[in-house]
């Protein structure tokens with residue numbers, strides 16, 4: 430069985446031996462809380478960050494992270510190792526994030542408030558004091574805000590999470606050419622709005 | 632390849648380092664001679680790839696694990712284990728309550744002892760001595776059971792638990 434558990438915590442990537450991973454999954458699916466905690470420690474970083482960038486809201490990301498792990502826990506018994514746990518977790522996370530946005534689409538005012546908090550409402554003086562990292566953060570959030578949730582997911586999976594086109598096809602359940610054209614459209618959109626976003630940020 | 636086709640590759644596979652060596656050579660050759668495509672390539676990198684790659688992951692906020700654990704169903708692993716856990720939970724009594732319960736049961740037992748001991752042989756219908764002894768043993772068992780609940784070592788099963796295992 431081709432399968433590997435990847436620990437991705439702040440740049441560190443560690444591979445677990447295949448049999449070890451299967452053992453952890455088997456134990457977790459049998460109610461071993463420590464084994465499930467190991468899975469949480471290995472994957473909560475990317476689950477939270479993908480949800481955060483797709484929804485652009487910390488509280489949403491927190492709720493989605495909880496939902497993802499409860500879902501995964503309850504479905505672990507039926508996990509059949511056709512794909513890696515990592516791919517499966519990405520898929521559950523992206524789906525949960527997109528569904529969350531659809532469900533809460535009516536609460537548009539909240540998104541606007543978030544935009545303001547991280548974007549144009551800062552005064553010029555404050556902007557000058559902001560670190561480069563914070564500045565980059567603000568630009569990113571505004572750029573992502575210009576995309577559809579599906580396009581955001583593509584950009585996040587590719588450029589932040591570093592997934593290959595093939596992995597993205599698995600996660601998004603579309604073919605590689607569809608991945609390519611979604612990325613293309615997302616990046617063209619980013620190019621067309623970048624001037625506006627940068628002017629707002631500076 | 633014309634500029635349009637070149638840019639299609641630049642904004643996808645080339646930007647993601649997913650082109651074959653041969654395609655990469657072709658594109659680099661084109662870029663060295665086409666100023667517009669060169670500008671386009673730089674823009675794709677600086678505006679659609681690099682900012683996202685630079686972005687650091689945020690730490691997972693505390694408290695999420697606890698919230699998840701609260702939503703998980705009770706563990707239901709091997710049969711023996713779950714039954715034992717279920718039985719223990721069923722008979723779990725907090726310590727102060729246990730003290731109160733013990734004293735009450737001692738009083739009840741004493742009262743029963745006095746009642747059975749002093750009641751005339753015929754008064755309790757068909758009961759003979761043996762049945763009364765069994766009753767007494769059972770009473771003692773119930774009380775003994777509640778005692779073992781408090782200070783029981785792992786591996787020792789109580790009467791009720793054994794009923795489930797055999």
Ligand SMILES: [Zn+2]
Pocket residue numbers: 633634637661665667668669
């Ligand atoms: Zn050209």
